[in-house]
Amino acid sequence: MERLHTDLFDMECCKLCPRKCSVDRRAAGGSVKNGVCGQSEKIKIARAALHYWEEPCISGKNGSGAVFFSGCSLKCVFCQNREISAGGFGREISVERLGEIFLELQEKGAENINLVTPTHFIPQIRAALDLVREHLKLPIVYNSSGYENVESLKLLDGYIDIYLPDFKYADKGLAAELSKAGDYPECALSAIDEMVRQTAEKQSPEDCSSDGICSFDDRGMMRKGVIIRHLVLPGHIHNSQDVLKLLYERYNNTLYYSIMNQYTPPEDRMMLDALSKEHPELTRKLTKREYEKTIDYALSLGITKAFIQEGDTASESFIPPFDLEGVDL
Ligand code: SF4
Secondary structure (H helix, E strand, O other), X not given: OOOOOOOOOOOOOEOOOOOOOOEOOOOOOOOHHHOOOOOOOOEEEEEEEEEOOOOHHHHOOOOEEEEEEOOOOOOOOOOOOHHHHOOOOOEEEOHHHHHHHHHHHHHOOOOOEEEEOOHHHHHHHHHHHHHHOOOOOOOEEEEEOOOOOXXXXXXXXXXXXXXXXXXOOOOHHHHHHHHOOOOHHXXXXXXXXHHHHHHHHOOOOOOOEEEOOEEEOOOOOXXXXXXXXXXXXXXXXXXXXXXHHHHHHHHOOOOEXXXXXXXXXXXOHHHHHHHHHHOHHHHOOOOHHHHHHHHHXXXXXXXXXXXXXXXXXXXXXXXXXXXXXXXXX
């Protein structure tokens, strides 16, 4: 694998995300275990397949070409993808293989390439996109926790068409308690500012219809834009209301919001026991009433561009099997 060195993103002293661990992520002789994401410089993925559970303008009829990266720099006590985020499940692949996977997903009819939890592999992803740039015609979606460094995102300027960041917390204390990241609100806001800047500058006349900084083709599929996702947590609707207020005051209806009710308590017994001691509210699903109150609040603010979930989506599984589908040749 080609060694990736830039002034900002030196794998010998990684400061790619806000953790700024300064660890050596090089595979040989590195101290990779000390980095919060737990990942070496080698790309590791758990699945690359068509995925049907994103917002309708992302999944479409054919499904989004989702590539699930292993590891994560956040440490959410309620993580829904724990097997790959903390457990590190996945297979190491080369930059070249990642490029091939993008093209294979395109051949399977994917609506876009959806990079899921990609933050700790930004330089490697950029290198893979460079390799297949001529042949890859799909929009590229950057689907992240929102916990990002602006300097790292600048490396993606011109590579990403659709940003799909979470915005989890307005409250630093809650962010520290639930994700061990007290600086989450400020980091995520600066990151979204940068995502909005990049997207606003890239709108072109060939995009079929434009809607604020978002544009769609004639099938209603997003071509460029920003959708900010917020998962409403049981027992924390005040945080959700503060999040929506903060975001709406900053971005108004220039972009889309996705307000999600699909929180699922962990099935793992040990995790559930730990949660019941520290955060018993997170051992249950969100109630219909909690979700409705959050949506009513969004409407009262003036939010008009939002994806909401109907029915009992908390009982559906949005978590695909992490079975290495699409990873090997
Ligand atoms: S990408 Fe990983 S090693 Fe690098 S700063 Fe973030 S958590 Fe630490």
